[in-house]
Amino acid sequence: MNLWFEALPAFLAALLVFTLPGAAVLAALHVRGIMLLLLAPAVSVSVVAVSAITAPLIGLAWGLPVVLLGTAVAAAGAWAAQRFIPALRPASAGRSGWSGLAAVAAGVLLSLAITTALLTLVAPTPEQFTQGYDSVFHLNATEYAVERGNASSFAVSGFILPPGKSLFYPGAWHGLASLLITLTGISVPAATNLVWLVVAGVVWPLSAIFLTRVLFGRRPLLLLCAGIFAAAFPAFPWLLLQYGSAYPNSLSNALVPVGIGLVLMILRPAVHTGLEPAQALAVVALFLPGAVTAQPNGVFSVLLVLTPLLLFMLFAWLRAGFAAGRRSGWLRAALLLVALAVAAGALLALPQIRSLFNYASLAFMPFPLAVLRNATMAPAPIWFPAVALSALVLAGVLAGRRRPGLGWLPAAVLLLVFMYPMTAGTDFGPANVMLAPWWDNPERIAALLPLLAVPLAALGMVSCTDWLGRRLPSLARRKGRPAAVAGLAVVLVLANPGLWQMKEQVGIMYNVPPAPDGLAQVDAQELALIHRLGEFTTPSDVIANNPYNGSALAMALAGRTMLFPYSSQAELTPDQFTLRFWLNRVDSDPEVCAAAKRLGVTHLLDFGTDYIPAFDHPRSLYPGVTLAPDSAGFTLVASDGHARLFKLTTCAGTPAK
Template identity: 35%
Template sequence: MTWAAAVPAALVTAVWCVLPGMLVARAAGWRGIACWGSAPLISIALIATTAIGAGRIGVPWGPWPVVVTSVAVAAAVLAVRAAARISARRRSASPESVDASPPAAGTGSRWAFLHRSGPDGGHAGLALAVGMGVTIAISWLTVVLAFGPVDAISPTYDAVHHYNAVARILDSGDGSSLTVGELTTPGQPSVYPAAWHDLVALVVLTSAAAIPVASNLVALAVAALVWPLSCVLLLRQLVGRRPGAFLAGPILATAFTAMPWMVMTWGVLWPNLLGLALVPAGLAAAVTVIGLTRDSTIGRPAATVLGVVAAPAIALAHPNAVTSLLVIGLSPVVCAAVVSAVRLFRERRPLRAAAALIAAGAVAMAVLWFLAWSPFLAGVRSFDWPATMGAREAVLGVLWNAMNQRPELFIVSVLVIVGAVFALRSPLTGWLVPAHATTGFLYVLAVSREGALTTALTGAWYNDSYRIAAMLPITGVPLATIGVLGIAGLLVRAALRLRRVDPTAERRRMLALPVTAAVIAALVLASDGFRIGVHAYTVAGTYQREATWMLQPGQREFLDAAGQLVPPDGLVAANPWTGNALLYALTGREVMFPHMSGRWTPDQQVVKEHLRDAGEDRSVCEAVRSTGLTHVIDGPVSYWPWDERAHAFPGLTELGQTPGFEPVASGGGSTLYRVTACDPGPPPG
């Protein structure tokens, strides 16, 4: 399949990312940025929670459960709004709308919505449309250069699990996060956040795309749609009705290597990619609830509901992202408390001022306890990634957005610094600076220091500097956008003064959008699309470099052929470190060991260690019959051959001259055998 042929599947992916949430948001009365920006968050919440509900009642996973749930939730929201209207009419002789935002004014032509003055100000629709158009183009070009073929496989440790988790959902019809973890813990209930896998499975089911294609298209959709729209919602709440922000914000969301591009190649951390992409929308809800907004388009009650929706959406994408939301969200809470305390002191109400500060301190201590001592994170705090650089290099990496030794991003870094200066001028945006600094500090700890302090503060992210680095753009994007708005504002003032025209607010507003457009266009051209080449090269590091290939030349074709030879009810044993575990994802034929690590059953352990002895040791056949094993693939270890775990499957090797294994097909250095050692009759020999 070519990238051009994948366009219909890409559109299907975009629909799943946006349409369910948009249906509910529109039912809630939200328009403009509030609707578009919250749609991905609500969509993921609907998809992930519906998968759990469908699994509990035995409904197979697919598009219809999501459609029914989305319509039902939208209808419920409409019913609540109708009840609220009736209540308002009874209380007032001149009732007012209870919508969270005023309805957009005007009708006109089909394109009038791009220009009319609605809840987000004049030309907001046009600005967002142009900004998102450029963003999609940049993202599409980046992934085409990075992935190569649209069906390219990510040859990474975690990718094997993610691909096969989707295959399990398609095979079993169960996409519940309460059961997907059983992929690597057979027979043992195991929770694993499956929002990503549920979404990929939906794309497969509704577009006929293969799992690798659907995975790549979902990654593209998250980078090009989910992440930028989420950032725009946060910007809308922070800077108000400034269409320049809706133009520049989405484009700047593609400008940082650490997020979304690095997360597409390291790990691979696809669930983290999805979870972090939703965090800005969660922050938008948080700052609205605590009152740090300008011309808010979402009321506090609605923002509270959105925050409640954000929790399961982000958690079911990846719990790491919830922790990121808590840590970044601490800054606006403290900032709001300080602003409130100052106001209360000035009003001679010191007790209330002290109470505000104490409450903020309690929240900060709760977050610190959660990071350092909470039993919920005890398991992940045990992971330890060694330091890889000195503190000075790490700090410079944060300053120039060159974390984990990636190329410096000078233009966007200068924008972040300029934006920080402008942001500090208002308490509504000032919290972005300490939040950015906090994330930078955590990254510096993780990448340059080892010890108890590092474990306590960064263990929630597995002490993984890549996961923490991906948090920086969450505040970096709004800071850079504020920087662009600030520069554009200075240029507008300078232009008006040069023409000796009074720089009134109305004149500045009229010029703000075109000048912002000129600034962002100049920056895009000067930086080659905010370093498209750098970002593509970063992602291509795992997709296109031979040294990291998991599949040997010809091995993928061999697996496709093997899938035709193994019956639908067959079960295949293969050392996952050979790449042959991808048989499940590529063909739908179940494999006994779908990932490199797992808590395998006793019978699986017997197969793993002693299958090659089945012709001589008849006790092995008990495990073969118990598991339903029919075939085995023998091949060379291609992934991390220096890792001792890669050689922990001795029972699946050297089968060529071993009695009881009938060769069926060969290719790419691997051979498919049918297990005959346990067939009825005399032992083979």
């Protein structure tokens, strides 16, 4: 697949995967109108993720039939719930529910067009792949799911674990990408690009429009601007693509506005309308599985944005208790402390949660500068402020705080503004603890501000045009006003210099250099040899490698079994450990030879010592593999520049079979 146009059928297939399962379940729950459209992707992610987890438990291989079965079961459950729970049957479901559809469609299409244009500029073909540190894991995990017919969140990380061991890893992304591969037959890189494009160009704008509607109302011009501005900020979705290709976190972030809006509908139904509270609670139950299996920090992101409101409501609840009597007040305070202790204990009981506290990012810019850069939508590596867009966000804050029930919104914006400096501009220990759900990672935290910036920029745009219309009535009466506002919004998006700076940075991640440059996982010579592996090896062969030089990508790009398919493999089998340190002795040492035979090693892929920038001394981690090309046990069978493929020919003094 050399042209992006050739990817259109697969893109449409991905679009259907992201919409139809959720739409069927929501329709069964009697969610109607524009709400069904806006919520469908979030529920679809849950259906796909839960179906992937369930499939191996009932002996089914991963694929479309499993998703259809999962959709049917979820829809039947939703229908039964609304049938037997009266609160789930809203009193009114009139035809006006589709009001604003044209504005939503136009906003999403314009956002998709901008995102697609930028992606095609940085990736010449759909087969390109980003060369970030995490790319290897996500591409190989998707390949592993396809090979094994198992995309369960308890299985996708199995390729880096000892046989028989399982560990939960949020696998919704890999389930979606592997499903697209089974449906269309496209490559892992192409599927990864297309799923990212659907998430960034469709799911994220729909989620942003949903939150905008919940916060500020259903005015079509407002929804149109929200869709367009979803493509405006480099911090999301582009920063997570540029930084290590954090695909699961991108999916999670794209869903967070849905979670925020649903919680608001439950907590304050008189202010935030669209669904009845019981309906919103039911959709939350459908939303959570997808949120957790996309990336659990999305749940923490929802709570983070709503922290000012939740604190105010808890304070009001405690104050009401003390107003009724000291005993009642202290009882409520005790209940709150117990609830917090139980929640903290339950979370800390999970090793995945405890491990989050092992990470801390060192400050790399002054705290005031970090505040300024985040407030002006220019987190590193961007340095040019988005002046016009930041002004619109400020206008939105000023307009929004005057609306009933939104007094908490400015505090939420300030909280998100100061989150980035807490990791990028300080080494304060408690900050590292507070930011643990995001690994105290500046990029993941910077990606949170657009969650509120997009709705606020849309409100700011509409407020400014209304203000101008009141002073120039002739402009307000013109029929083409929505089109003019949309055109101006597109101009503001494209005029954001930070977006074009980010485009250059993402382009670096997609670049395949002609020779080793110290940044890319693989260069052109190495990639050429990977594409020729089918001439010299079979899928059943096991190829020894040092994962720190990019050779692990042969798993996803050539469908080959790699001895070490990822650099951060925490656990190795005894045989892997032996070969990691002593593979160079395979021609003379019977124990090393026996380990190679048990693991089925037949070849060695040598990409030299141009290691990815992950550790200071990666050479020492795999000395046996690094020295093996010079041993008598391997014979050169193919090369492309400095990239070489060897065959194991001598094992403990005898010819290898």
